[in-house]
Each structure stands twice: as structure tokens, then as C-alpha cells.
Amino acid sequence: MASLNFNSTRIKHPITNFSSPTKPTFIELSTNKKFPHKNxxxxxxxxxxxxxxxxxxxxxxxxxxxxxxxxxxxxxxxxxxxxxxxxxxxxxxxxxxxxxxxxxxxxxxxxxxxxxxxxxxxxxxxxxxxxxxxxxxxxxxxxxxxxxxxxxxxxxxxxxxxxxxxxxxxxxxxxxxxxxxxxxxxxxxxxxxxxxxHPGFQKGSKPLTSLDNPFPMELPENLYGEKWAFVQLPFSAVREEVSSLETRFAFGTSLDLDLLGIEVGDDTLIPGLAVSSSRAKPLAAWMNGLEVCALEADTTRANVILSVGIATRYIYATYKKTPVTTSEAEAWEAAKKACGGLHFLAVQNDLDSDDCVGFWLLLDLPPPPV
Missing domain, CATH: 3.30.420 (Nucleotidyltransferase; domain 5)
Structure with a gap:
């Protein structure tokens, strides 16, 4: 099983608390060049x-x-x-x-x-x-x-x-x-x-049904964690954690990265969000009932947005907006983009734990052109 000692990947900043937001934990993020999706x-x-x-x-x-x-x-x-x-x-x-x-x-x-x-x-x-x-x-x-x-x-x-x-x-x-x-x-x-x-193709034609991107709502009480942190893991550790989901009966979802045409080196640092809670298992179970899609750092409003289902967006975490925290959140988003949108959500009993109760491998993709 992959070691998930997130503490080893963070510099010395306090963990952000959901109920009383402070400066978010930040790690030095990967700046790998964006890779293309295979055809x-x-x-x-x-x-x-x-x-x-x-x-x-x-x-x-x-x-x-x-x-x-x-x-x-x-x-x-x-x-x-x-x-x-x-x-x-x-x-x-x-x-x-x-x-x-x-x-x-x-x-x-x-x-x-x-x-x-x-x-x-x-x-x-x-x-x-x-x-x-x-x-x-x-x-x-x-x-x-x-x-x-x-x-x-x-x-x-x-x-x-x-x-x-x-x-x-x-x-x-x-x-x-x-x-x-x-x-x-x-x-x-x-x-x-x-x-x-196609002979009938109309260049510049917009889709008849556009995709939604609604204003984020308040997070339901049962989905709240107690602490959170921006974190990163080498891709090799991410892959090991994903492969152990079934054997450990943990909550979460994976992706077929080979099929999706995503090529990542084992040492590539994948950005993610770690959430801890004293009720981690019930929290992960509730999360598992959702179609968790993506996480987004919204630097304008100083929060992290969780997208689930088709058009549901929650304010998942917040932090105090300062020039430093803004640059840190921007760096996290840049790291996600550098990985082609690949990132993860981990739910743990404690942020210093080596184990995850839930692990979701996520891919933030733009909508299709049709």
C-alpha cells in the first residue's frame, strides 16, 4: 500500500481548519509541462x-x-x-x-x-x-x-x-x-x-445545450471535515493507493489513465486535497454516494470548490485571502493544469496518517466542443 504521510510533503504552515479558516497548508508543487491526451x-x-x-x-x-x-x-x-x-x-x-x-x-x-x-x-x-x-x-x-x-x-x-x-x-x-x-x-x-x-457541418455553431457552471452552495453538514491541506504525492504512490482501494475495501474511485491517454512519470508530483475527520469513515461513505468530479481553488473568493454530479458545486473549504495564500492556491491550480487536470481527494482519520479511508482520483476536463 502506498505511504500517505502527507506531512512529509508540506512545509511548516498550520493545517487549515474548516470551521475557522486560517492560512492554508502549502507544498511546493510540480511544474511539469502539460502533456497531451492521446487520441x-x-x-x-x-x-x-x-x-x-x-x-x-x-x-x-x-x-x-x-x-x-x-x-x-x-x-x-x-x-x-x-x-x-x-x-x-x-x-x-x-x-x-x-x-x-x-x-x-x-x-x-x-x-x-x-x-x-x-x-x-x-x-x-x-x-x-x-x-x-x-x-x-x-x-x-x-x-x-x-x-x-x-x-x-x-x-x-x-x-x-x-x-x-x-x-x-x-x-x-x-x-x-x-x-x-x-x-x-x-x-x-x-x-x-x-x-x-461532415458535409452539413456549420463552423462556429454553438451547442444547443450548454453545460452548467452554477454558483457554489454551502456544503451539507454531513460532508464537513475538520482539517484540510493542499498536498502532493508522487504518481507512483497515487497509483498504489488507487490499486489498493478494492483490497482494503476503502471508499473512492479510480480512472483508467491508459485509456484516457494520460502519461505521467512515477516521480511526477500529483496535487491533491487531504481532508481529516474524527468521523472519517462516515464522511468517506457520504462522499462515496456522490459523483465526485473535481476540485477547484477559487482564488477570487478564497475557497476550494467541490463539483459533484452534473451541476452541483459546493464551497468545500475556505481560507483567509492574502497575497501569499492567493499565490499558493494559484500554484496548486497550475500544478493541476500541468498534470492535464489530474488531481485527487483523500479522506483520512488524521492528516499525518499513512492510510486513507477514502481516495478519489479526479480529472478536471474542459467541456466537449459540442
């Missing part, structure tokens, strides 16, 4: 697809697909057990593409977090409803031989009603969450390689 198509691009009925052939090779941005995808990794794909990531939204009527085309994009399942289908704008989505989900299951999903994650609050209704009719759990990272990166890749090459 998802190079990481998990299928050798061939089942093609929709509108296509000429039932199967074509990926090279041909790349030459035709109008092709719809229907793919299941042959090495993956279909029964293991229980959680889907779904986007059902308009695209910057006009059909022959001059109306925006809508698209359903479905995948799982490993991209073993990949499905896309275009729709005219006059059939966008929960029935259409429900029928499309059933068709995916029938066509690819996968079970109905147990959970469906989605990141657009504007589509919550349609997706929730479809999920309820299918017995699936709708999960509003910005942790649809594979989906978001795939959409980013599709924008460059598919949408911009």
Missing part, C-alpha cells in the same frame, strides 16, 4: 464495425469509416464479455451539422468507460423524446447482444428529463455525472475527425 481512436479504435441499415455494407474496415463522417457506428469488443458491460455513458444532443431541411442533426453517442462498447446514431430534430431514446437503447442491446444497462451516466442537465424517463421505463438507474470522461474525450475526438468533416 482515443489510436487507443481503442475497433478494427471493424457493424454498420447501420443506411450504410452500403453490414461491415467495413475502420479506414473506410474514417473517410466517411456520415457512417454510424455499432461496435462491441469481441474480447469483452457482454454481460460485464452494465454501466453506460450516454450523450443525446444536437450537433453542429444541418440536415437537408436546414435543421440541426441530433446524435446519440453511447459507450462504456473502457470503450469496449461504442455506438452512434443520427436523428432528425423532430423525434427527440424519451421514447426514441428508450427504443434506441433496446436496439443497441438486441444488435450487439449486451444486457440492458444497470446505470446510465450523462453529463448534460438539459437532457435529464428525457434520459431519466427512458431509464425509468427500462429499469436502469440514471446517473447525472461529469465523470463521463471516456465519453467526453471521445466527443472531443469525434468533433475533429467526424463532425468537422
Amino acid at each position: 482515443l481512436r489510436n487507443l481503442k479504435f475497433p478494427p471493424c464495425f457493424s454498420v447501420s441499415e443506411s450504410s452500403i455494407s453490414s461491415q467495413i474496415v475502420s479506414e473506410e469509416i474514417e473517410d466517411d463522417p456520415t457512417v454510424e457506428l455499432s461496435y462491441l469488443d469481441p474480447e469483452t464479455d457482454p454481460e460485464s458491460i452494465t454501466d453506460w455513458e450516454v450523450d443525446f444532443c444536437s450537433r453542429p451539422i444541418l440536415d437537408i431541411r436546414g435543421k440541426k442533426i441530433w446524435e446519440l453517442v453511447v459507450c462504456d468507460d473502457s470503450l469496449s462498447l461504442q455506438y452512434t446514431k443520427y436523428f432528425p430534430n423532430n423525434v427527440i423524446n424519451s421514447v426514441t431514446l428508450k427504443n434506441a437503447i433496446v436496439s443497441i442491446c438486441d444488435e450487439l447482444g449486451v444486457p440492458l444497462p444497470e446505470k446510465i451516466r450523462f453529463f448534460r442537465s438539459q437532457m435529464q428529463t428525457i434520459i431519466t424517463r427512458a431509464c425509468n421505463e427500462l429499469g436502469a438507474k440514471p446517473v447525472p455525472s461529469k465523470r463521463c470522461l471516456s465519453l467526453v474525450l471521445w466527443l472531443e475526438e469525434r468533433y475533429e475527425t467526424v463532425y468537422t468533416r
Whole structure:
């Protein structure tokens, strides 16, 4: 198990207390150059697809697909057990593409977090409803031989009603969450390689449904810790801690960094936030019930923002605003950016402990361009 002696990574500043904010603990943060995300198509691009009925052939090779941005995808990794794909990531939204009527085309994009399942289908704008989505989900299951999903994650609050209704009719759990990272990166890749090459593409067109970034709310009492600190860990220690989540039955979540195209050296210092509490286990359990997405140091308001779900933001911690604390918070954000948005949240019984009760590996990504 990774050693999490956070105290060894901090300089001599007092720990910040939630109830009576003081100067935040600060560590010298990594200034590694930002690394690029790999192209998802190079990481998990299928050798061939089942093609929709509108296509000429039932199967074509990926090279041909790349030459035709109008092709719809229907793919299941042959090495993956279909029964293991229980959680889907779904986007059902308009695209910057006009059909022959001059109306925006809508698209359903479905995948799982490993991209073993990949499905896309275009729709005219006059059939966008929960029935259409429900029928499309059933068709995916029938066509690819996968079970109905147990959970469906989605990141657009504007589509919550349609997706929730479809999920309820299918017995699936709708999960509003910005942790649809594979989906978001795939959409980013599709924008460059598919949408911009489509004959109906409209340059400069803005998404019909924009993403929310609401004003942060007060943190619920059950989520309060007692002390917190900006901290850092070598990536090797972060990886060890993540790998031990299941063996130690700890709370938290991980990320498939290889799939997401994130390359980090073992000695790279990953920024994070450590939170301690005498009731660390109940606190971690409550946190585990949320879709924890990202942490952000807001230097304007001198606080740390916790983002969960789709559009929920909490004031997670505060500190006294001074030129020194502002520069420290800016350095923490700069370190996060230098790691491509990678950071973590750790919940401990004590900030000097070697163990974590909860550990969440997080990735702060910009919204997709569609």
C-alpha cells in the first residue's frame, strides 16, 4: 500500500481548519509541462464495425469509416464479455451539422468507460423524446447482444428529463455525472475527425445545450471535515493507493489513465486535497454516494470548490485571502493544469496518517466542443 504521510510533503504552515479558516497548508508543487491526451481512436479504435441499415455494407474496415463522417457506428469488443458491460455513458444532443431541411442533426453517442462498447446514431430534430431514446437503447442491446444497462451516466442537465424517463421505463438507474470522461474525450475526438468533416457541418455553431457552471452552495453538514491541506504525492504512490482501494475495501474511485491517454512519470508530483475527520469513515461513505468530479481553488473568493454530479458545486473549504495564500492556491491550480487536470481527494482519520479511508482520483476536463 502506498505511504500517505502527507506531512512529509508540506512545509511548516498550520493545517487549515474548516470551521475557522486560517492560512492554508502549502507544498511546493510540480511544474511539469502539460502533456497531451492521446487520441482515443489510436487507443481503442475497433478494427471493424457493424454498420447501420443506411450504410452500403453490414461491415467495413475502420479506414473506410474514417473517410466517411456520415457512417454510424455499432461496435462491441469481441474480447469483452457482454454481460460485464452494465454501466453506460450516454450523450443525446444536437450537433453542429444541418440536415437537408436546414435543421440541426441530433446524435446519440453511447459507450462504456473502457470503450469496449461504442455506438452512434443520427436523428432528425423532430423525434427527440424519451421514447426514441428508450427504443434506441433496446436496439443497441438486441444488435450487439449486451444486457440492458444497470446505470446510465450523462453529463448534460438539459437532457435529464428525457434520459431519466427512458431509464425509468427500462429499469436502469440514471446517473447525472461529469465523470463521463471516456465519453467526453471521445466527443472531443469525434468533433475533429467526424463532425468537422461532415458535409452539413456549420463552423462556429454553438451547442444547443450548454453545460452548467452554477454558483457554489454551502456544503451539507454531513460532508464537513475538520482539517484540510493542499498536498502532493508522487504518481507512483497515487497509483498504489488507487490499486489498493478494492483490497482494503476503502471508499473512492479510480480512472483508467491508459485509456484516457494520460502519461505521467512515477516521480511526477500529483496535487491533491487531504481532508481529516474524527468521523472519517462516515464522511468517506457520504462522499462515496456522490459523483465526485473535481476540485477547484477559487482564488477570487478564497475557497476550494467541490463539483459533484452534473451541476452541483459546493464551497468545500475556505481560507483567509492574502497575497501569499492567493499565490499558493494559484500554484496548486497550475500544478493541476500541468498534470492535464489530474488531481485527487483523500479522506483520512488524521492528516499525518499513512492510510486513507477514502481516495478519489479526479480529472478536471474542459467541456466537449459540442
